């Protein structure tokens with residue numbers, strides 16, 4: 559009896575493992591073919607200086623439409639792409655796309671804005687990525703100053719010394735360096751003075767709680783004060799309400815990115831938003 563039960567459990571476990579491996583393999587193939595077939599696209603979320611009433615930038619956010627309708631968010635496919643290494647080809651595509659829109663928008667006679675691109679750990683630490691960058695950045699030398707790389711503290715702290723050198727190289731080419739989700743990663747702040755960082759993005763984790771939680775509000779205040787005293791650009795992320803926008807502005811964080819201002823938009827909608835914004839302000 560006991561032996562049978564054990565055997566069944568083993569078989570069940572085995573079957574489940576097989577199923578998981580099969581599913582992962584299937585998803586990995588879908589990612590690869592999706593990339594080859596140009597199934598992915600970018601959405602753009604406005605970053606607005608609410609004090610000066612100016613659109614100063616957008617963040618490029620990857621989207622994956624599925625045949626059933628709707629899209630799969632990056633929170634579910636980026637980790638898979640990281641694990642399987644597909645992130646390298648994917649990341650190259652994102653940067654190519656970013657340059658495509660920067661070029662397009664700069665030719666359209668609109669005011670210049672920055673385009674932020676997320677760079678994940680496996681990308682940043684892969685030699686292939688840097689080979690790719692050397693080539694594409696020299697090809698678009700006159701546009702690199704409109705590109706921002708968003709990196710998390712955790713990515714950089716894996717090897718702070720090498721990261722510092724890489725960031726200096728990027729910065730010399732005019733690329734802006736932003737620390738994404740600031741305050742949620744590494745606990746030491748010393749790196750801020752060692753790395754050539756231009757911008758910190760106040761994590762939405764704090765922004766979303768600050769209206770109700772005095773502790774989170776204190777954290778947001780402290781981050782903003784520190785950013786200002788280090789003369790860094792500040793972007794408040796994840797403001798969903800008018801109240802949160804006003805709170806951030808009141809604390810001196812003038813550039814805001816959040817649903818309260820706009821959701822991430824497909825390129826044509828982003829351009830309409832921009833046109834409307836230019837007319838109104």
Ligand code: C2E
Pocket residue numbers: 603618619620631632633636652676677678708738739762795796797798815816817818822
């Ligand atoms: P992130 O870089 O911190 O991007 C901000 C995320 O917050 C985006 O989610 C955005 O849609 C969401 N967001 C913005 N404002 C609000 C708000 O007011 N409320 C709420 N609830 N959410 C808001 P998204 O697009 O799902 O992206 C999730 C994460 O996936 C990103 O976080 C980034 O780490 C990663 N990601 C997205 N696109 C790429 C990419 O092209 N490459 C890489 N490596 N990672 C990417």
Ligand code: MG
Pocket residue numbers: 617676708738
């Ligand atoms: Mg980001």
Ligand code: MG
Pocket residue numbers: 738739759761762795
């Ligand atoms: Mg973020």
Ligand code: MG
Pocket residue numbers: 738739
């Ligand atoms: Mg993030």
